[in-house]
């Protein structure tokens with residue numbers, strides 16, 4: 248008898264759990280990447296969240312935003328814990344082996360951040376101590392191009408900035424707009440002129456999830472046609 252009761256309870260929980268999930272769509276991100284995703288008054292906001300809200304609206308669902316380490320995003324999508332990932336995530340051949348990407352919605356440049364008094368130039372990076380975000384395109388770029396450098400991989404940009412200020416590393420390689428936000432918020436740091444390479448952001452879904460991908464692309468195309476993405480970037484960059 249007890250066993251049946253327990254079974255019934257579990258079944259009920261599962262059913263109510265499923266029902267709730269049907270009205271929601273989960274997006275996964277790493278919310279330490281202003282202006283794309285960051286905390287404001289305890290809430291995750293940003294360009295990617297504005298886009299994701301439009302996607303959720305289009306699907307008639309409520310958006311749930313999940314914050315994880317950047318290098319866990321693909322796993323969250325593939326294990327079904329999240330339906331899509333939006334995290335200023337660059338479309339790369341390696342990632343395309345693991346997930347499908349939407350059309351590009353932002354073009355980004357990878358820049359070099361140093362201390363104000365630094366004499367490092369873009370052609371003098373090899374051999375210097377470099378900080379990158381674990382699993383980012385900057386991480387693999389540094390690995391491939393600066394063989395004499397020690398690479399310090401962090402989960403959070405904030406920790407990289409602390410290390411740079413404390414002279415534990417010589418430079419950070421990262422995306423230009425988030426770098427500009429950091430320089431605005433922290434004195435004593437600057438971004439070198441020019442950039443190392445360009446990359447394009449896409450929204451990631453589980454391989455073969457073309458239905459969701461088509462919906463995401465429809466929303467992205469409309470937002471781009473209406474100039475909304477530039478608008479979101481301006482709104483979140485002040």
Ligand code: GLN
Pocket residue numbers: 277280317334335336337338355380382383384385422446
């Ligand atoms: N655009 C970079 C990448 O995809 C960094 C993204 C991020 O840190 N959120 O690797």
